Amino acid sequence: MTAPGQSATVRRVVTGAPWEEQFGYSRAVELPSGLVLVSGCTSIVDGEIAGGGPYEQAVNSFKVAFAALEQLGLGPSDVVRTRMYLTHARDVDEVGRAHKELFDDVRPAASMIIVSGFVDPSLVVEVEVEAYRGGAAS
Numbered sequence: 001m002t003a004p005g006q007s008a009t010v011r012r013v014v015t016g017a018p019w020e021e022q023f024g025y026s027r028a029v030e031l032p033s034g035l036v037l038v039s040g041c042t043s044i045v046d047g048e049i050a051g052g053g054p055y056e057q058a059v060n061s062f063k064v065a066f067a068a069l070e071q072l073g074l075g076p077s078d079v080v081r082t083r084m085y086l087t088h089a090r091d092v093d094e095v096g097r098a099h100k101e102l103f104d105d106v107r108p109a110a111s112m113i114i115v116s117g118f119v120d121p122s123l124v125v126e127v128e129v130e131a132y133r134g135g136a137a138s
Contacts, residue, residue, distance in 0.1 A: 013071045017044075019119075028068040034133035036072060040085070040126045041065045042118065049122050054091035057125040058084065058098035065129045074131050076102060081109045081130040088124060089114050095125055 012026040020027060028038045043050050043060035050060045066076055082103065084095050092112060099110065108129075118126055 011072060013068050015068065018047075028072065030072050030133070036069065036074060036078075036131040036133065038065045038068050038129045038131070040128050041068075042120075042123050042126050044120070044123075049120070053094065054086065054088075054124050055094040055098050057123065058095045058127065059102070061125055061127040062098070062102050062129070065127060069129070069131055072133075074133060077106055078131040078133065079103065079106055079108045079129050080132045082111070083128040084110070084112045085115045085118075085126045085128075086112065086124060087115060087117055091124060 009032045011030040013028040013030075014020050015027045017027065019025075025039055027041075028036055030036045041061045041064035043057040043064075045060065045064070049057070051057050062076075062082075069075055069078065082099065084099065086092065086095055095112065103110075118124075
């Protein structure tokens with residue numbers, strides 16, 4: 001879905017998630033250079049947390065990001081950078097395992113950052129991805 005006020009040079013993806021409207025952001029934005037920035041994604045699907053543990057939350061969070069990329073005709077192989085935010089250092093191995101399974105062949109630049117918490121305290125992982133379209137946006 002295209003966001004209101006979209007220009008011919010910047011494409012925006014909105015998914016209808018309640019916080020997008022409430023806080024005024026797009027799930028993803030594609031710049032004319034072909035760089036695609038995907039906002040922080042969590043394991044909330046249809047208003048519910050999908051998957052309880054850090055591994056499951058990481059996989060589901062990346063799937064939310066992949067769905068946004070798909071709306072722009074891109075996929076996991078186009079990802080060039082990931083950021084993983086965790087509430088507990090003890091979850092590094094589980095989130096890292098999920099990342100390896102999803103990106104082992106892609107090998108994007110990656111960061112893993114420990115934070116104090118998220119909007120919903122049941123969430124333990126949030127991810128961001130950046131992708132690149134090999135050429136200018138269409």
